[in-house]
Structures are given as C-alpha cells and as structure tokens.
Amino acid sequence: MSNQIPDETIEDETIPDGERIEGIPTRTEFDAEVAADVRTERRLLAYELIALALVVALLVVRQLWLL
Amino acid sequence: MDLTTALVDTFEVVLTLLVLIGAVPLVISAIQFLLIGLHGWRNHYDRVAPCYPRVAVLVPAWNEGAVIGATVDRLLTLDYPADRLRVVVVDDASTDDTPDVVADRARRNPGRVVHLRREEGGQGKAHTLNHGLAELLSDDWMEAVLIMDADVIYRRDSLRKMTRHLADPTVGAVTAYIKEGSQARAAVNRFVGYEYITAQAAARRSQNVQGVMACLAGGAQLHRRDNLEELGGRIDTETLAEDTVTTFQTQRNGRRVVFEGNAVVLAEEPADVAALWRQRLRWARGNIAVTRRFSDVWFRRRREPRMGGILFGLSWFSILLLPLVMIAGSTSLLVLYLLDPSLAWSAFHGLWVINLVTFVFITAFTLMIDPSVGRRTVVEAFLFPGLVSFAIIVATCFPALASWSVDQVSEILSVDRTTLVRIVTLLAYSWLALCMVVAWLAKVVAVRRPGSRLSPALVYVAGYGALLCAVTFAGYVEELRGAEMTWDRTVKTGKVAVS
Numbered sequence: 145m146s147n148q149i150p151d152e153t154i155e156d157e158t159i160p161d162g163e164r165i166e167g168i169p170t171r172t173e174f175d176a177e178v179a180a181d182v183r184t185e186r187r188l189l190a191y192e193l194i195a196l197a198l199v200v201a202l203l204v205v206r207q208l209w210l211l
Numbered sequence: 212m213d214l215t216t217a218l219v220d221t222f223e224v225v226l227t228l229l230v231l232i233g234a235v236p237l238v239i240s241a242i243q244f245l246l247i248g249l250h251g252w253r254n255h256y257d258r259v260a261p262c263y264p265r266v267a268v269l270v271p272a273w274n275e276g277a278v279i280g281a282t283v284d285r286l287l288t289l290d291y292p293a294d295r296l297r298v299v300v301v302d303d304a305s306t307d308d309t310p311d312v313v314a315d316r317a318r319r320n321p322g323r324v325v326h327l328r329r330e331e332g333g334q335g336k337a338h339t340l341n342h343g344l345a346e347l348l349s350d351d352w353m354e355a356v357l358i359m360d361a362d363v364i365y366r367r368d369s370l371r372k373m374t375r376h377l378a379d380p381t382v383g384a385v386t387a388y389i390k391e392g393s394q395a396r397a398a399v400n401r402f403v404g405y406e407y408i409t410a411q412a413a414a415r416r417s418q419n420v421q422g423v424m425a426c427l428a429g430g431a432q433l434h435r436r437d438n439l440e441e442l443g444g445r446i447d448t449e450t451l452a453e454d455t456v457t458t459f460q461t462q463r464n465g466r467r468v469v470f471e472g473n474a475v476v477l478a479e480e481p482a483d484v485a486a487l488w489r490q491r492l493r494w495a496r497g498n499i500a501v502t503r504r505f506s507d508v509w510f511r512r513r514r515e516p517r518m519g520g521i522l523f524g525l526s527w528f529s530i531l532l533l534p535l536v537m538i539a540g541s542t543s544l545l546v547l548y549l550l551d552p553s554l555a556w557s558a559f560h561g562l563w564v565i566n567l568v569t570f571v572f573i574t575a576f577t578l579m580i581d582p583s584v585g586r587r588t589v590v591e592a593f594l595f596p597g598l599v600s601f602a603i604i605v606a607t608c609f610p611a612l613a614s615w616s617v618d619q620v621s622e623i624l625s626v627d628r629t630t631l632v633r634i635v636t637l638l639a640y641s642w643l644a645l646c647m648v649v650a651w652l653a654k655v656v657a658v659r660r661p662g663s664r665l666s667p668a669l670v671y672v673a674g675y676g677a678l679l680c681a682v683t684f685a686g687y688v689e690e691l692r693g694a695e696m697t698w699d700r701t702v703k704t705g706k707v708a709v710s
Contacts, residue, residue: 167291168290168371169371174261185256187251192244
C-alpha cells in the first residue's frame with residue numbers, strides 16, 4: 145500500500161512509560177512487536193522461494209524420468 | 212481445404228481452448244500466491260501506531276448458550292485498556308439459556324458487558340447487528356466497533372494488533388486471520404482448517420498487496436465509527452453476504468480495508484458435509500448477488516481503482532465461474548476425443564501439467580504459511596483436489612508409473628489393455644465435471660444418513676475443492692429459480708480450543 149497520507153495524520157496514542165497498563169505495550173515494546181510481525185511477513189518470501197524450488201525440482205525429476 | 216474441414220479444425224481449436232481455460236483459475240490463484248512474497252514490504256505496517264479507540268465488541272447471539280459465556284469471559288481478558296472496551300451482546304430472541312448467561316456476565320461486569328435483547332428474532336445476523344449498531348450509534352462513547360460471532364475466540368493480543376491500523380485515518384476497517392479452532396479430527400474440520408490458510412492467511416495477504424480486500428471475515432471485522440456512519444450506520448440486509456457488501460461499500464467510499472495476519476481469531480466451523488453445504492450455499496448465493504449488485508465495478512480500474520483491478524476481477528470470477536469452467540472442460544475433452552483423440556490427449560495433458568505445477572506450488576507454500584495448522588492437515592492438503600485428481604496429477608508427473616499401473620490392473624482384472632486404457636481415459640476426461648456430482652452425493656448421503664462415514668469418504672474421493680464447486684453450482688440453481696433467502700444458522704457447540 146502506498147504512503148499517500150503525511151505521517152502527521154497518524155493518530156499515535158503511545159502509553160507513557162510511567163503509566164504502564166497491564167497487557168498494553170510501551171512504545172519500545174510496540175515497535176519491537178511491529179518489527180517482529182514485519183519479519184514474520186518477510187519470512188513468507190523465503191517460504192515462497194522454497195515452494196518454487198520444489199516445483200522446479202519436481203519438473204527436473206520428471207524430465208529425468210521421461211528420458 | 213474444404214469448408215467442412217475448416218469448420219472442424221476451427222471447432223477443435225475452440226474445444227482445445229475451452230479445455231485449457233480450465234487451468235486459468237489455478238493460474239490466477241498461483242499469481243495471487245506469488246504476490247504474497249511481497250507482503251513483507253508492501254503492507255500497512257509503515258502506517259501503524261499505538262491506537263486504543265473506545266471499542267464496542269458487538270456479539271450477535273441466537274441460542275448460543277453453549278459458547279457465549281466463555282466468549283464474553285475471554286473478551287474481558289483481552290490485552291486492551293479495560294475502560295476502552297465494552298462487550299455488547301445482542302440476544303436475538305434466544306430460547307435457550309443465552310439471556311441468563313449474558314445477564315449474569317452483565318451483572319458481574321457493570322458497564323463492561325451490555326445485554327441487548329430483541330423480542331422477535333430469527334431474521335438473520337445482519338438484522339441482529341443492526342439492532343446493536345443503532346444502540347451504539349445513539350451516543351458518542353463508541354469510536355470503533357468489532358463485529359464478531361458468538362463462538363469465536365480472540366487471542367489476547369488480537370484486538371490491539373487490529374486497532375493499531377486505525378491510527379491511519381484512511382483505514383475504514385480491519386480484519387483478522389480466522390482459523391478453524393475446534394481442532395477436531397472430523398475430515399470436514401481438517402479440510403476447512405487447510406482451506407482457511409489458503410482463503411484467509413494467504414489470499415488476504417495477497418489482497419493487501421493488491422490494495423483491495425474481497426471480504427472482511429464475519430467473525431472479525433473492526434470498523435472505525437466514521438466508516439460505519441458512511442455506510443449508513445447499518446449492515447446490508449438484502450443479500451446473504453452482508454460481510455462482502457460491507458467490504459465493497461467501504462472501499463467504494465474510498466476507505467482502505469486491511470488484513471492483519473498476525474491477529475489470530477479461532478472459530479468453530481461445520482464438522483459435517485450437510486452443515487458445511489448449508490453454510491457455503493448461503494455464501495455462494497450471497498456472492499452471486501454481490502456480483503450483480505456491483506456489476507459496475509468489475510474490470511473498471513478508472514472508475515474503481517481498488518476493486519476494478521484486472522487481477523482482483525479475474526480472481527473473483529475464476530472462483531464464481533469455476534463450476535462452469537470445469538463442465539466446459541470435461542465436455543470439450545469428450546467431444547475432442549470423438550473428433551481427434553490425439554488432440555484431446557494433448558489438451559488434457561497440457562491442462563494437467565499446468566495443474567501439477569500450480570498445485571505443488573500452492574500446496575507447499577500454504578503448508579508453510581501456517582505450519583501449526585499445516586502439520587495436522589497435510590493429508591487434506593494433498594487430497595484437496597480429491598483422490599482421483601491427485602492420481603491424475605501423479606500420472607501426469609510420472610507417465611511411466613501410470614502405464615505400469617494400467618498393465619498391473621489389466622493383468623489382475625484380465626481385461627484387454629486397450630479397453631482398459633479407453634475406460635480410464637474417458638473417466639479422466641469426464642472427471643472435471645463428474646467430481647462435482649460425487650461431491651454432491653457426499654452431501655446427499657450426509658443429509659439422508661447423518662453420521663455415515665460414506666459422506667467424508669466421498670469428499671476424499673471427489674475433493675474438497677469439488678465440493679465447494681458443487682455448492683457454487685447449487686447456488687446458481689437456487690438463484691435462477693429465485694429460491695427464498697433463508698438464514699441457516701451454523702450450530703456451534705463450544706469446541707474451539709485456544710492454542
């Protein structure tokens with residue numbers, strides 16, 4: 145998705161460190177959680193490449209079988 | 212070349228194309244899966260921020276006594292500021308102990324659990340939701356509403372993972388990853404578990420990349436208040452696919468709809484073919500109605516930059532028209548067989564080579580997207596197209612193996628090899644259409660003899676995909692004959708296990 149909206153329109157409701165609420169992450173924890181989720185998403189590319197590699201391997205085996 | 216030969220040649224080309232069109236839905240699906248790899252970069256995470264609007268969780272409930280208590284209790288333990296979360300249960304004139312259970316929770320959690328009751332119910336989920344929405348919009352407490360089903364269980368962090376996207380004011384609604392949560396051993400549950408990785412975790416990530424969403428999951432749709440007000444403050448009641456209508460209208464109003472794959476929600480899905488058929492028939496009829504209602508959207512990118520995209524349109528119609536494509540493919544193969552058997556074989560082989568490649572890619576990738584579900588649904592993943600189609604895929608991959616098998620069967624049954632090959636060929640050519648008939652028989656058996664093991668066995672033979680196609684075909688028939696729209700509720704028993 146594109147960044148058409150300037151950053152200042154983002155509504156940031158960071159919980160100040162001194163007002164910790166049970167179960168609600170601080171800004172640092174929030175950023176770490178988002179970074180972890182992004183890493184999870186980026187890992188999907190590796191899975192995709194593995195799946196494509198499996199297809200190529202299968203086609204190679206098939207060709208060898210047909211020879 | 213005389214005119215007759217030219218006509219026959221042209222006819223053969225048309226038939227060959229009709230066969231090869233059978234590969235289009237899988238190719239479109241494979242393209243969608245290829246886009247998932249981009250989701251790590253093309254997503255909405257660069258627009259998220261801590262955001263905790265006052266959320267009213269709207270739970271429609273009709274005779275949900277088995278599940279509603281646990282659902283409300285679980286909602287109250289979500290990682291979310293307690294003063295910004297309110298659970299509103301709309302009891303749709305339940306006749307079981309639902310009112311007592313909800314009233315008890317409301318008494319024990321004053322201000323946090325609200326019990327609304329409709330004295331006359333049974334009109335369907337959309338009417339029940341509208342009763343609650345009217346109440347919620349009558350004052351200004353609610354800043355966002357989470358619409359869910361009475362049986363779904365949210366992981367503790369799911370709601371706040373969804374609300375972080377509302378920090379971006381262009382987002383109208385957010386949906387989560389609904390997983391089959393009963394973890395039951397029933398074949399249908401396992402098929403649905405696998406299906407939901409492809410239809411939710413995979414397809415919706417791909418739609419995030421495309422910037423367009425086909426449907427907010429009914430059990431997990433978070434709307435900002437503005438969005439609901441722009442929708443007229445109510446959910447559509449004219450179709451059986453109110454979730455899809457809401458999704459389309461939100462995007463048509465220029466709002467984004469975002470899928471949050473890391474917000475996990477567990478739902479109980481039908482455990483037998485008859486219940487699944489009723490649920491999916493409702494969805495299929497709803498989707499046909501949505502296709503007609505938004506007829507000015509498809510393939511019109513200038514008018515509808517999000518929903519008018521070519522890939523989005525192709526993927527929508529490839530699912531909707533798949534039964535017709537399969538029937539056309541089988542019919543064309545059989546006619547080609549009569550006209551030119553070698554051409555029929557080439558077309559059939561070409562179709563299944565494409566199917567082989569896309570099937571292996573999609574299945575392997577899907578199993579890795581959600582390994583926890585993938586591990587317990589490996590068999591269903593490989594048998595998603597059914598035993599017969601799986602055998603055709605293996606035979607396409609290793610023709611010598613197929614030839615050896617035919618030799619063995621010919622010997623065991625003492626049948627002439629040529630005759631056997633002819634029978635197998637005709638069966639294989641017919642299978643694209645025939646599998647839907649076998650899948651339909653699975654439903655017939657399930658309705659007439661509840662608990663019979665024959666029904667799931669037929670699904671394994673025909674394929675879960677064929678079952679979904681048969682339901683879609685039944686949806687065409689119901690719409691054509693103008694059958695009454697009825698809300699067949701899926702019975703929930705509280706089997707969802709939090710993992």
